[in-house]
Amino acid sequence: MILTSLEVDPKEFERRTGWVLKPEGACKGETCVPLPHDMGSAALDARMLSQRLGMPLVHDGDTDIWCLGPEAQGRALTTAQAPDLILPDYQGNSFSLSSLRGHKVLLVAWASW
Amino acid sequence: MWQALRNELHPAGLEIVTVALDANPEAARVLIEQIKPNHPSLIDSAHRVDELFGVVNAPNGVWIDEEGTIVRPVEPASPERHAPPEWRRMADHPDIPEQLRETLKLATGIRIQGNEYVGALRDWVARGRASGYRLTPAEVMARSGPRGKAEAQAAACFELGQYLWDSGKRDLAPRHWREAHRLQPDNWTYKRQAWSLADPFQGPTELYDSCWAADVKKIGPENYYPRLKL
Numbered sequence: 397m398i399l400t401s402l403e404v405d406p407k408e409f410e411r412r413t414g415w416v417l418k419p420e421g422a423c424k425g426e427t428c429v430p431l432p433h434d435m436g437s438a439a440l441d442a443r444m445l446s447q448r449l450g451m452p453l454v455h456d457g458d459t460d461i462w463c464l465g466p467e468a469q470g471r472a473l474t475t476a477q478a479p480d481l482i483l484p485d486y487q488g489n490s491f492s493l494s495s496l497r498g499h500k501v502l503l504v505a506w507a508s509w
Numbered sequence: 510m511w512q513a514l515r516n517e518l519h520p521a522g523l524e525i526v527t528v529a530l531d532a533n534p535e536a537a538r539v540l541i542e543q544i545k546p547n548h549p550s551l552i553d554s555a556h557r558v559d560e561l562f563g564v565v566n567a568p569n570g571v572w573i574d575e576e577g578t579i580v581r582p583v584e585p586a587s588p589e590r591h592a593p594p595e596w597r598r599m600a601d602h603p604d605i606p607e608q609l610r611e612t613l614k615l616a617t618g619i620r621i622q623g624n625e626y627v628g629a630l631r632d633w634v635a636r637g638r639a640s641g642y643r644l645t646p647a648e649v650m651a652r653s654g655p656r657g658k659a660e661a662q663a664a665a666c667f668e669l670g671q672y673l674w675d676s677g678k679r680d681l682a683p684r685h686w687r688e689a690h691r692l693q694p695d696n697w698t699y700k701r702q703a704w705s706l707a708d709p710f711q712g713p714t715e716l717y718d719s720c721w722a723a724d725v726k727k728i729g730p731e732n733y734y735p736r737l738k739l
Binding site: 472473 | 511522523524525526527528529530531534536537538539540541542549550551552553557558560561562563564567568569570571572573574575576577578579580582583586630633634637646649650651653654655656657658660661662664665666668669672673676678681685698701702704705711
C-alpha cells in the first residue's frame with residue numbers, strides 16, 4: 397500500500413489490505429490483532445500497523461514515498477477465503493473478482509514478457 | 510490460449526479470469542486484443558496477485574469455488590502440452606544473437622504439464638466437491654507459498670518500485686526492484702518484469718545482478734516451474 401505520509405486512512409487500509417477494523421482490533425480470517433484503543437476514526441499510524449501486524453514499511457528517500465507491505469504471517473494465504481481482487485480490465489473498466497460468486501473460477505496470472 | 514478452454518468449460522460453470530502482470534499495460538493489451546477474449550482479462554502492473562495470492566511466476570493459476578473459497582492455491586498453470594516447436598527451430602538458426610539462443614535452449618527444457626493440469630481442471634468443473642483435486646482450506650493454506658519477513662518486504666519493495674516507475678521516476682525504480690529480487694529470489698515475476706524493461710530478451714544488463722538465462726541455469730530449466738502436486 398503506497399503512502400505519501402505515515403498517516404493511513406482506515407477505510408483505504410481496509411479496502412487495500414483485506415484487514416477489517418473492529419472494536420477488538422484488526423481482523424483477517426481467524427486472526428484478530430489488538431490495536432491501540434484511542435484512535436477512534438482518526439488516521440492510523442503506519443509504524444504502529446507495521447509493528448503490530450508484521451507489515452514491512454519501506455521508504456524511498458528521494459521522493460519520501462512509503463510502502464506498507466503485506467503481513468508476514470508465515471504463508472501467503474492465512475485463510476482460504478479468496479481476497480477480493482479489484483483490477484482494471486484491458487479496456488479500463490474496473491472488475492471485482494467477487495462478482496463471480498456462483499461460478500467456479502480459474503484465475504491465471506500471465507505476462508507478455 | 511485460455512479462450513478455447515473457457516468456451517469448453519463455461520457452460521459447465523467455469524469462468525476464467527486472466528491477469529496480466531505487465532508494467533507496460535500496452536504490451537499486454539496488444540496481445541489481448543488479438544485474442545478478443547470473452548472472459549475477464551485484467552491488468553495488474555503492481556502484481557497485486559503476488560501479494561494477495563502468492564503468485565511467483567507466470568503462468569500461475571488459482572482455483573476458487575462458487576462460494577469464493579480457494580480450493581487450489583498458486584501453482585504452475587499452462588494449457589499447453591509442450592514448449593512451442595518454433596523455439597527449438599529458432600535456437601538452431603545460425604543468425605540469432607547468442608544470448609537469445611541460450612535463452613531459447615533453456616526455455617525448451619522447461620517442464621510443462623498442461624495435460625495433467627487441464628485434466629485436473631476438467632475433473633473439478635465436472636465433479637465439484639467430489640473432485641479429488643479440490644483441496645481443503647488447511648491444505649490450501651499449507652500449500653500457499655512462504656510469506657516470512659523477506660517475502661513480505663519483497664512485495665513492498667516491488668510495489669514501491671512499480672509506483673515510482675508509473676509516476677515517471679523510472680530511474681528510481683530499479684534499486685527497489687533489486688532489493689525485491691534479493692529478498693525473494695524465487696519470485697520470477699519480480700525479476701522477469703524488471704529484466705524485460707531493461708532488455709527485451711531479459712539478458713544481462715548493468716542494472717541487475719542477474720538475468721533470466723543465468724538464473725534458470727542455476728536451478729536447471731526442469732525446476733523453473735515446480736512439479737505439479739495433483
